[in-house]
Amino acid sequence: MSGEQKAKGKMEEATGKAKETVGRAVGNERMTAEGQAKKSKGAARQAKEKTKDIFKH
Template sequence: MGTDDKARNSAQENKGKLKEGVGDAIGNEQMQAEGKADQSEGALKQAGEKVKDVFK
């Protein structure tokens, strides 16, 4: 289960980077902000997974 979670979190970060890039390209500030939020959320979840791994 942990590997699936890590993959999902990484995918969310990548989706956020893509969304932010598209927002930059078309000048859409809302899309840029959503992309940054997705990246942050994915990174935070990744950190939580790393903490779980330490205690296993």
């Protein structure tokens, strides 16, 4: 389960980065903000899973 959540976090982070980049390229502030939020959510998910792993061992 932990590996699945880490992968999901990486995917969210990657799609967020892409959405942020596209938003900046076309001048869409809302898309840029949504991309940043998704990227942050993915990073937080990965950090949470890494913390869980540390306490498991």
